[in-house]
Amino acid sequence: MDQTEKEALDEIVRILEQWSGCPFSHFKKGTLIRRIKRRLILTRKPTFSIYLDYLKMYPVEFQHLFDSLTIKVSSFFRDPEVFEAVEHGVLPLLFNRIKKTGRGQLRTWSVASAKGEEAYSMGILLCEFMKNNAWARDIPVSVIGSDIDSTAVRTARRGIYKREDLAIALTRYPQYFKRIVVEKDELYEVHPALKKIVSFLTFDCTNPEFKSPPGGVFAEYDIILLRNVLIYYDNEIKERIFKRVFECLKPMGFLILGKSEVMPKHMEKYFKTFSRGHKIYLRGDSSP
Ligand SMILES: C[S@@+](CC[C@H](N)C(=O)[O-])C[C@H]1O[C@@H](n2cnc3c(N)ncnc32)[C@H](O)[C@@H]1O
The missing domain is CATH 3.40.50.150 (Vaccinia Virus protein VP39)
Incomplete structure (x- = not known):
């Protein structure tokens, strides 16, 4: 990942953290990147920088990104x-x-x-x-x-x-x-x-x-x-x-x-x- 992409990724995490109050910067790096990349694929954005612009332009995407990171998988009597x-x-x-x-x-x-x-x-x-x-x-x-x-x-x-x-x-x-x-x-x-x-x-x-x-x-x-x-x-x-x-x-x-x-x-x-x-x-x- 080059410097621009790293900075864009950090900025995505920073503004999402601000929006949600959830400390995503303390999420395990691997999970965090994998989950954000999923949103990149679903929104057809090729880079973190382009996705960051999209996020700023369409704030509704914050909710989708938040949902993607806070995985709600559960079930009654799980295990x-x-x-x-x-x-x-x-x-x-x-x-x-x-x-x-x-x-x-x-x-x-x-x-x-x-x-x-x-x-x-x-x-x-x-x-x-x-x-x-x-x-x-x-x-x-x-x-x-x-x-x-x-x-x-x-x-x-x-x-x-x-x-x-x-x-x-x-x-x-x-x-x-x-x-x-x-x-x-x-x-x-x-x-x-x-x-x-x-x-x-x-x-x-x-x-x-x-x-x-x-x-x-x-x-x-x-x-x-x-x-x-x-x-x-x-x-x-x-x-x-x-x-x-x-x-x-x-x-x-x-x-x-x-x-x-x-x-x-x-x-x-x-x-x-x-x-x-x-x-x-x-x-x-x-x-x-
Ligand atoms: C995979 S579910 C686990 C549900 C249930 N405990 C279970 O084991 O089936 C993870 C949940 O943790 C919640 N979560 C993530 N970070 C949290 C936080 N900082 N405080 C409270 N809940 C959080 C998510 O929103 C999600 O609903």
């Missing part, structure tokens, strides 16, 4: 074995712990919730646990899903999905979805009882100002799902997120990472491994 470990290992422990102390609520945070699939999946498991264990029914539960993309957050709040998006959720837990037909499309809406415990907000987990979890100053979480988002960022951002997430977990709270996500080496001493295979960790006592 089902992880959710099974949560259902049979994590939830019984947490509900019992809260019951014993006689106070507190069970709070879950899905840090990069995309269109809501992960947060609603967790909500279903919580509802199912309470349905099957009468003693746990008086424990208040909540799930917060947050994402940097406000359009994805709006979709999550609506909670309307195509049959194929729901995958195993629809066959295993049909009672949580209501079939609706919109202009010949077969869609499914999340049941109001599930919507009641799952809420969404727009939130950038890399923001250096982020000092408290999105639930409020006093919110501390029992479970934090940090899945398939760290993979896009460089080590500096990863460490920042880990430190903050640590602070937002209750002592002995659970952190669940994505399959291809790795905990920074120096953070390992602050967590205990609950299930290495499922990437489930427990917050330890000492803090970084």
Whole structure:
């Protein structure tokens, strides 16, 4: 890449960062270039410089570029074995712990919730646990899903999905979805009882100002799902997120990472491994 192209690429990243507030300059270089090049191909622009001019002339392209970089691929019960470990290992422990102390609520945070699939999946498991264990029914539960993309957050709040998006959720837990037909499309809406415990907000987990979890100053979480988002960022951002997430977990709270996500080496001493295979960790006592 010659100097002009390098400068054009840096400028694209700089103005996109300014437009979106998302720290794309901390994205892994390879992913960043690959994704921008995709937009070059789709808009038939042969160079970064020409694409930069196009971007400035047609600001609507910012949204397309942003969408291309923030990949919203997700699904209900993605990696089902992880959710099974949560259902049979994590939830019984947490509900019992809260019951014993006689106070507190069970709070879950899905840090990069995309269109809501992960947060609603967790909500279903919580509802199912309470349905099957009468003693746990008086424990208040909540799930917060947050994402940097406000359009994805709006979709999550609506909670309307195509049959194929729901995958195993629809066959295993049909009672949580209501079939609706919109202009010949077969869609499914999340049941109001599930919507009641799952809420969404727009939130950038890399923001250096982020000092408290999105639930409020006093919110501390029992479970934090940090899945398939760290993979896009460089080590500096990863460490920042880990430190903050640590602070937002209750002592002995659970952190669940994505399959291809790795905990920074120096953070390992602050967590205990609950299930290495499922990437489930427990917050330890000492803090970084
Ligand atoms: C591949 S999806 C992961 C969804 C879900 N956690 C899962 O594992 O299926 C990645 C999501 O991370 C979001 N994201 C990227 N950077 C983010 C940031 N700085 N703060 C919050 N969300 C972010 C994207 O908008 C996208 O919805």
